[in-house]
Amino acid sequence: MPILNLFVEFSHRYCVEICAVLVPANLLATGRTLVLVGWHPSSQKVRSAVVLATTVALVMALHVFSWLLVGIVMPPTFILLALSCVCLSINAWGIFHPNSLRSLLSKVVTTLQAIIRGYRSTLKMQ
Numbered sequence: 002m003p004i005l006n007l008f009v010e011f012s013h014r015y016c017v018e019i020c021a022v023l024v025p026a027n028l029l030a031t032g033r034t035l036v037l038v039g040w041h042p043s044s045q046k047v048r049s050a051v052v053l054a055t056t057v058a059l060v061m062a063l064h065v066f067s068w069l070l071v072g073i074v075m076p077p078t079f080i081l082l083a084l085s086c087v088c089l090s091i092n093a094w095g096i097f098h099p100n101s102l103r104s105l106l107s108k109v110v111t112t113l114q115a116i117i118r119g120y121r122s123t124l125k126m127q
Contacts, residue, residue, distance in 0.1 A: 012067040020081065023061045030054035031088040034095045039106045044099075051096045058088040 012019065034050045062085040068078050094102050 008063075009067045009070065012064050013071075016064075016068075019064055023057060023064065024081070024084065026057045027054070027061055027084060027088050030057050031091050034092050035102075035106060038095045038099050038102050039110075041103070047095060047099065051092045054088060054092045058085045058092070061085040062089075 030050070031054045034047065034054050037047045037050050061081060065078055065082045065085065091102075
């Protein structure tokens with residue numbers, strides 16, 4: 002129990018600093034997974050990216066659970082927990098079904114390119 006108390010105390014004392022590191026780290030690490038899945042590298046590179054991103058997401062989830070443990074129920078708590086769950090889900094998708102994720106990413110990129118082309122042609126007409 003002393004280790005749990007130490008973890009909870011650390012998590013509460015340095016909450017802002019922990020979140021200031023974990024939120025961007027979560028987004029960047031999960032983004033790296035998406036980029037690697039989209040670029041078709043070796044499965045070892047994707048796996049290492051997923052391990053890093055999953056570790057960061059789990060640390061954030063543990064940090065949020067330390068707040069839920071003491072009864073702090075506020076919107077930021079649920080927002081951070083949702084971010085952690087979304088990142089974990091994307092990384093699980095990237096490791097277990099990379100082909101379907103790659104297909105979705107391809108469709109998103111194609112759609113965004115079409116939108117940008119249409120926007121550019123609208124600007125040229127003006």
